[in-house]
Structures are given as C-alpha cells and as structure tokens.
Amino acid sequence: MSKKTIQLYRQPAGGWGALKSVAQQILEQGNPLKGARTLLSANQPDGFDCPGCAWPDADHTSTFEFCENGAKAVAAESTASRATPDLFSKYTVSELLRQSDHWLEAQGRLTHPMQYDRASDRYLPVSWELVFQLIALHLNALVTPDDAIFYTSGRTSNEAAFLYQLFVREFGTNNFPDCSNMCHEPSGVAMKAAIGVGKGTVQLSDFQEADAILIFGQNPGTNHPRMLGELRAAAKRGAAIVSFNPLRERGLEKFQNPQDMREMLSGAATEISSDYLQLKIGGDLAAVKGIIKYVLESDLLAQQAGRERLIDVSFIREHTANFEAFSADVLNEPWERIEQESGLQRLQLGRVAQTYLQAKNVIACWGMGITQHKQSVATIQMILNLLLLRGHIGRPGAGPCPVRGHSNVQGDRTMGINEKPSPAFLQRLGRVFQFKPPQQPGLGTVDAIRAMLDMPGKVFFAMGGNFATATPDTALTHRALQNCGLTVHVATKLNRSHLICGREALILPCLGRTEIDVQATGPQAVTVEDSMSMVHLSSGINPPASPELLSEPMIVARLAQATLQQRSQTDWLGLVADYDRIRDKIAAVFEDFSDFNQRVKIPGGFRLRNTAAEREWQTASGKANFFAHAIPADLPIHRARQQNAAPVFNLATIRSHDQYNTTIYGLNDRYRGVFGERRVLFMHADDIAMLSMQAGDWVDLQSLSDDGVERKACRFMLVAYQIPRGCLAAYFPETNGLVPLSSVADHADTPTSKSIPVIIFPHQDAGQDT
Structure with a gap:
C-alpha cells in the first residue's frame, strides 16, 4: 500500500502480514531467487549472522531463524541494484x-x-x-x-x-x-556501578524459566521481532508479561507466529502482555520507584504482623550495599509525586508490585525508550534496585536484560x-x-x-x-x-x-x-557477539557485489x-x-x-563470562549496590512548561516498522496503521481537539531548550493515537534536528531523543512538500 493512508491495524503482529512483507521486500530487491536462498543461510552454523538486531538465536540450526526486519536487512544487502x-x-x-x-x-x-x-x-x-x-x-x-x-x-x-x-x-x-x-551507553554506566558488569546477565534459556517479564521502553515487534517468539512461549506457559510503554504497540499486545502453520491457518494468536501500562514519556523512574515503595511498605506490614518477609533479606545482607539509605529514600517518596510524574495510579503500580511479589523469577528488559532521557542512568539503576530486592540477579530465570540494537x-x-x-x-x-x-x-x-x-x-x-x-x-x-x-x-x-x-x-x-570474504589463505569467517554475550561465527555465501x-x-x-x-x-x-x-x-x-x-x-x-551472573560483584564496594534516586522535578519538560503559556508537549522519537535505525526500507508503519507517509505526529485525540485541530491536519514543531536556539521541524500530519495526553511521538531521523546537542543523559552523554519539549503550530502551507 503506497497511497498515503491512516488505517487502524487490527491484526496481530507477525502473521500473514509479516510473511507478505518479507516476500514483497525480496521481490523489490530485484533478485528473488538469490534473496530467498540467502535468507535460508541466515543464523546458520555455516552461514552468516543476520545484519539486523542483536537478539540471540534460539536455535542456531533452525532453517527459519530470521524475522521480518532481519529479512529486510538481508534482502537490502543482497539487492540487484548498484x-x-x-x-x-x-x-x-x-x-x-x-x-x-x-x-x-x-x-x-x-x-x-x-x-x-x-x-x-x-x-x-x-x-x-x-x-x-x-x-x-x-x-x-x-x-x-x-x-x-x-x-x-x-x-x-x-x-x-x-x-x-x-x-x-x-x-x-x-x-x-x-x-x-x-x-545503550547509560545501560553500561548504570550497570557497572551497580553490579560490576555493563552487560545483561540473562541467557535466552532464562526466558523459559521466568515467572514474570517486565518490559520497559521497548517495541520488540519492530525493533527485535525474534524476541516475540520468547515472549509468546512465556505467555503460553502462564508467565506474567508487564509492558511499560507510552504508546500501544501491537507487538506487545498480540502475536501470531509466522513459523507456526497451525496458528497461521486457524487465525489464532497469542496475547503477549498480561498487563500494559501507558505511562508518561520519561515516567519510568517514578513508576519503578512506586513499585518498590509498594513492595517495601508491604514488607513492613508483613514484619508488623509477624509474617514472612517479602524481600530477600539474606541476599541483601550477603550480596548488597547501601540498602538502608536506599530504602529510607523510597519510603519517604510521596505517592502524589510518584503518580504525577509516572502518569500512573497507585492502584496500577500496586498491581504490578503484586505480580512481582508472586513471581519466583523475574527478568527486566529495556530498550532505548529508557536510555535516551536525562535521567536514564538513574532509571536503569532503579530497575536494578527492583531486581536486587528479591535476589533476581545471578540465578536461572531472572536478571537484567538490556536489549541492544545493532548486531x-x-x-x-x-x-x-x-x-x-x-x-x-x-x-x-x-x-x-x-x-x-x-x-x-x-x-x-x-x-x-x-x-x-x-x-x-x-x-x-x-x-x-x-x-x-x-x-x-x-x-x-x-x-x-x-x-x-x-x-x-x-x-x-x-x-x-x-x-x-x-x-x-x-x-x-x-x-x-x-558476502564471501576471500583473503590470501582462502574464504574467511568473522565473529559477532549478541545481546546475551554469545559469540559465534558468520560466513558470507554470496559473491561480492x-x-x-x-x-x-x-x-x-x-x-x-x-x-x-x-x-x-x-x-x-x-x-x-x-x-x-x-x-x-x-x-x-x-x-x-x-x-x-x-x-x-x-x-x-x-558465551563470555558474566561475573554478575555468578554473583561476583566487581564494584568499588565488592557488592551489588543499591542506589537512591530522587524523582526529577526539574527536567527540560518541567522548565519548558513553567516558562511557556502555550501547551508544551513531550516528544519521543521512534522508528517506523519499515526502518532499522536510520535505514529506511519503505514508507509504511504497518502496526501503527500508517502507510505511504513518514512525516506524521502521533497525538492523543483530546490533545488534537484542545488545539482546535483535526487528525490529518499538518503542523510544524519547535523544540524548547535552555540554550535559546530555535529548532524547527516542519510539515507533520497529525495522527490520533493511543498515547497519554501531553505526549507525542514522531519518527527519526526526521525529528533529530529538534534534539539540542546540549541535552544529554546525566553521567552518560546520550542524546535525550526520547524526551523533547515542543510546541505545535499549524503548518503555513499544507500543500508544500518539505
């Protein structure tokens, strides 16, 4: 569908839509026989590692161990065009x-x-x-x-x-x-200080033993589609999957496995998230701190009633440092501030806390929706705090899982x-x-x-x-x-x-x-390391372009x-x-x-050794460290709203389904229902009405920053979408120019591309293409 269309996508992620997209991409690259043959060698022992994302291979001998976006990357590299x-x-x-x-x-x-x-x-x-x-x-x-x-x-x-x-x-x-x-610079910075290793501690097999999987700031349906296979299997065996995301993302809602013919032919699909919390952009720190506060308050009540403790006291005593200061900070945090800054109610956070408390093994995953904020390091350390409370690091079925991008x-x-x-x-x-x-x-x-x-x-x-x-x-x-x-x-x-x-x-x-890499001694293989520290060979099969x-x-x-x-x-x-x-x-x-x-x-x-997975803490204290962090109330979005009479929105940059990082494969974003257009702005319907505008109107954006520089991005079509009020989303790289060079994550210098204060104006010439 190349015509510009906004159309609600009602199908599950994956399914026939994914198969059709793969076939179409192979055909468009002009060499369908070569493209299909190349895909059959993706992620094989004697083949090449997919040049897409860094999600590990469930089975390095499976003929079909690739996903829709991996197929796009392979087809694009195997193109007949020169x-x-x-x-x-x-x-x-x-x-x-x-x-x-x-x-x-x-x-x-x-x-x-x-x-x-x-x-x-x-x-x-x-x-x-x-x-x-x-x-x-x-x-x-x-x-x-x-x-x-x-x-x-x-x-x-x-x-x-x-x-x-x-x-x-x-x-x-x-x-x-x-x-x-x-x-993911903030992931490395935060994790090294807290647990001594800047990488995730989980292996793919841990997803088979997890009772609860928490997903923060990630859209696996587009960015890591193979992850949906692990989430589907976990959901089918009854694991709780809790998703925190400002946008409703189809891959976190429902998935139909294109490799399961019974599911495909019957039209069946698997519900992925057992709980889906649409928090404010940047509200994750407050949300996780609220979950921890609920757990600690519940633990105090258990102590007072003479019941079993709800936190792992022996693990905390033997393996961690700074718990008392951290605990006091959390318990002193007002619920009103937690609710205001997270955009979630105490009841919702308590529900997640109960899921956490009932789980024997918990995995926490996060993506760039967490790392590209000013408070990203603090947010990741708060997620690690949550895992440490009940000893969910260094045992099967549990641990932190930063999900990285490039292969x-x-x-x-x-x-x-x-x-x-x-x-x-x-x-x-x-x-x-x-x-x-x-x-x-x-x-x-x-x-x-x-x-x-x-x-x-x-x-x-x-x-x-x-x-x-x-x-x-x-x-x-x-x-x-x-x-x-x-x-x-x-x-x-x-x-x-x-x-x-x-x-x-x-x-x-x-x-x-x-492609085949021939050097003086013959064809060569290279190696890569995936998100879970597995190192394996990759050998090209195609003649060089x-x-x-x-x-x-x-x-x-x-x-x-x-x-x-x-x-x-x-x-x-x-x-x-x-x-x-x-x-x-x-x-x-x-x-x-x-x-x-x-x-x-x-x-x-x-697999490379991971000391934190062995509960060997290579930190300054020699233990895993709890970190206390205040919920920030003076971020750029707070200051911009205080200083401007006009409505100020918080913009997050996102990928479309037809792109990988800055590589644009096509103009469709199937799961979000956008076809033939990239200059779109996702916005709550009530916010559109508040501005006396309508979905389909064209607008210009101007970011607000402390440096006083005027940064604009022009001609974006409003799309009504399920997103919290006051929050916006638009594709990068079209909106990267709105991110000030001076606005970076504390301690990590990552650009704050997921939290940009902006104001909106009607586009001056809706018929002019830019």
Whole structure:
C-alpha cells in the first residue's frame, strides 16, 4: 500500500502480514531467487549472522531463524541494484542531498571507492592505492593524533573492530565515538556501578524459566521481532508479561507466529502482555520507584504482623550495599509525586508490585525508550534496585536484560571500541603489540561533534553507520562534518552522511555480512557477539557485489600500513591474510577469549563470562549496590512548561516498522496503521481537539531548550493515537534536528531523543512538500 493512508491495524503482529512483507521486500530487491536462498543461510552454523538486531538465536540450526526486519536487512544487502560511478556522474552531491533517505537506500550497493571533487560537486572514482595515500597524508599532517575522530557502527565484526581500535591506538588517540554513545551507553554506566558488569546477565534459556517479564521502553515487534517468539512461549506457559510503554504497540499486545502453520491457518494468536501500562514519556523512574515503595511498605506490614518477609533479606545482607539509605529514600517518596510524574495510579503500580511479589523469577528488559532521557542512568539503576530486592540477579530465570540494537554493538565494545578504555586493557594491548597506547580518555559522539564544530580541519573516519543522520541537532552536526579537512565513510550503501562532505571526502565500499570474504589463505569467517554475550561465527555465501570491494579488516590493515609505516611492529597484512590470526591476538589480549578459534567453531559458539551472573560483584564496594534516586522535578519538560503559556508537549522519537535505525526500507508503519507517509505526529485525540485541530491536519514543531536556539521541524500530519495526553511521538531521523546537542543523559552523554519539549503550530502551507 503506497497511497498515503491512516488505517487502524487490527491484526496481530507477525502473521500473514509479516510473511507478505518479507516476500514483497525480496521481490523489490530485484533478485528473488538469490534473496530467498540467502535468507535460508541466515543464523546458520555455516552461514552468516543476520545484519539486523542483536537478539540471540534460539536455535542456531533452525532453517527459519530470521524475522521480518532481519529479512529486510538481508534482502537490502543482497539487492540487484548498484550505486555505480554512473550514479555519481548523473547527480551532483547537492542534487543527491535533495533526495529522500528511502531513495538513497534504494540505489543499491556501492561498487567503487569514490572521491569528492568540490569543483564539480560530484564524487569521482578513485583507486584504492590513492585512497590510502590520501588518508595517511591527512592523518600524519595533523598537529596531534587527537585531531582525528574514528566513529564505529555496531555492525562491524569483532575482527574488524579489534584491528580498528589497535590501529587508532597505535596512531595515538582514544577518540572512539560509536553508536553505543547514542543508545545503550547509560545501560553500561548504570550497570557497572551497580553490579560490576555493563552487560545483561540473562541467557535466552532464562526466558523459559521466568515467572514474570517486565518490559520497559521497548517495541520488540519492530525493533527485535525474534524476541516475540520468547515472549509468546512465556505467555503460553502462564508467565506474567508487564509492558511499560507510552504508546500501544501491537507487538506487545498480540502475536501470531509466522513459523507456526497451525496458528497461521486457524487465525489464532497469542496475547503477549498480561498487563500494559501507558505511562508518561520519561515516567519510568517514578513508576519503578512506586513499585518498590509498594513492595517495601508491604514488607513492613508483613514484619508488623509477624509474617514472612517479602524481600530477600539474606541476599541483601550477603550480596548488597547501601540498602538502608536506599530504602529510607523510597519510603519517604510521596505517592502524589510518584503518580504525577509516572502518569500512573497507585492502584496500577500496586498491581504490578503484586505480580512481582508472586513471581519466583523475574527478568527486566529495556530498550532505548529508557536510555535516551536525562535521567536514564538513574532509571536503569532503579530497575536494578527492583531486581536486587528479591535476589533476581545471578540465578536461572531472572536478571537484567538490556536489549541492544545493532548486531554487534556489544561485541565492538568488548573489542575495545571505547573512548574511555580501562588501564588494564591498555596495558595488556600494549604488551601484546609492543607499543605504548594513549592513556588520555578520548571523545564520545556528542563531544566529537562539539570538537569538530570548535576546531576546523579534523579528520573524521566512519567505519559504517550514518553519523550525520543518526546524531542529534542535525544542523549543528552537518556543520561540524563540513568543518573537517577530510571525511571518510566505509559503507555498503549510499546514505546522507556521505553527502555532508568535509573539504575533502571519500566513500569506501566494503563487503557486506552476506558476502564471501576471500583473503590470501582462502574464504574467511568473522565473529559477532549478541545481546546475551554469545559469540559465534558468520560466513558470507554470496559473491561480492563488485570486484572492487574490500573487507573491513583489509581496509583497516591497508590504512594502518599506509599511515603508520615503520612506526608499527604489527604485521597488518599478515593478520588479515587469515582471520584466525586476528582471533589469536584477541585471545592474547582478552582472557575471556582464550582458545578463541577452537571454541567459536562449535556450532552456536560460546558465551563470555558474566561475573554478575555468578554473583561476583566487581564494584568499588565488592557488592551489588543499591542506589537512591530522587524523582526529577526539574527536567527540560518541567522548565519548558513553567516558562511557556502555550501547551508544551513531550516528544519521543521512534522508528517506523519499515526502518532499522536510520535505514529506511519503505514508507509504511504497518502496526501503527500508517502507510505511504513518514512525516506524521502521533497525538492523543483530546490533545488534537484542545488545539482546535483535526487528525490529518499538518503542523510544524519547535523544540524548547535552555540554550535559546530555535529548532524547527516542519510539515507533520497529525495522527490520533493511543498515547497519554501531553505526549507525542514522531519518527527519526526526521525529528533529530529538534534534539539540542546540549541535552544529554546525566553521567552518560546520550542524546535525550526520547524526551523533547515542543510546541505545535499549524503548518503555513499544507500543500508544500518539505
């Protein structure tokens, strides 16, 4: 359905709609036989890891272990379309910039390295030899290595990420902004302080033993569709599933498994959430604190009546610190503030608390609806507090589960893509490779943008991703990139970042996850780490889209060789001749990867050790820490409402069902009933009426921030939707420009893209497309 339509979606998530979407995507990519064959190798022991999300594989030998959005990612990479030099000779960069993100994606696979020619405003073909010479020339001409910025996408393999961080540190900087800075950075910060590990403690098998699963700020039906299989199985065996989300999301309501023919033919579906709480945007901290308050008050009543305690006193005594101060803070929190800031009633929170108390094993999951707020670290620590109360960490069927996005974003961090590396890691890296790594912390994403704005002439190198579109404050980010002396992007397909050029610019085409990677010793496999710390092999099956493509490890190796020359003792080309050699070096640096090459060849791979899952707390106190946090009453949304007479709304940016991160596969958002349009604004019907408007009207948005800068996003169609009053939702990247660069999560610097104060105006010219 390409016509612009708003139509309530009454079917369950998954089902025939998902199968139809997969088939349509394969057909649209122009090579249906190849697309279908490629899908059959997704997530197989001798195949490739899906380039979509980081949700683990339930069975690494299942023929159909892929989902709708994974199929879109695979089909898009296997497309018959090619973005050849002819495309760049036909269009200037200025003309390409006027195209939509969907159009850019549809041009297909990049085939040749390209160099920007400012005189003609076009990209021209260039040889790989000249590419590496040019980058090396720019890097070595910098006043200091810290004038170079090296961005990393979460789809980069372990082998490429390890070589990349090694090259950059041998070059002399820790400037490693990456996509974690924009999504789950608060999860790592919060969890390391509380339980000593920045990763989730659960395994996929734990979902089979959980009695209650709490889901905060996540939409698995679109962002992690394979997770719905685990939730469906849990719901069928009677586990309670409680969802906290401002929007009604179809995947959290009802699911029909496309791989269950009996369910498909009968029209049956599984109810997913046993309880669904539509709290205010950003109200999760108050909601979880309210649940804890109910539990603690109930425990006090139990003590007074001489009944069994409701909290795990022995676990708290043996394994935790700071409980008394934390408990006092929670008990002193007024219910009125909890209700006001959460948007939920005490009765609703008490109902969830009862579900929690009745469960033997509890898992808490969260996504970017939690991490992209000013109070995100505090919110995650409050979720951890809830789990610690009854010992729900370090035993089967229970634990925290941050659900990450990109397929190897967690692995990249494990490999050392981190602007704040630990001294122990740097010491070991230096010893193995015989050099002295830089000790000074580097720049994360937001600080990198600020540095590029303030100090022109830097070199910006991106290993994948779509930096200009994924980041906040779009106009400022574009200006920052244009300030650079050189911008370089390693990519499989064209995106908007490639068109925001520094004084000089390069596009370097690389192999995709689905393609055969042949090096000097033969075909190679890479490894990835999923959200639950499972590490496994990935081997492409398709011929490369162009003979000009290089693998990411080879690009890094040749760049390192050209840049470092005699300064490095690393045999760069020797390492990429056989990726087993890279894995041997990884094993030498990281103890958890001992016998890497042997262990990873077992079908399904192996799981990295998680000390918190073993109740070994690698924190400053030596125990798991309770953290007391006040419910914030002075957030940007509070100040904006106090300072403006006009109605101020809280906007959250979200994905549509036809996109993955910034990659736009199509113009439909099936589960939310939006077809053929992306510039929509989801709003409560009563709020639309309050503004004397109607659904279907076109409006402009202006964000309100403390820096006084006017930021607008124009021409959005109002869509009446089930969302709390005062709250709005719209797609990114269309609304990223409304997020101030200065508005970040406390202690984590993640942009606050899920909490943007805005005011709404009627669009000045409803017939004008923007």
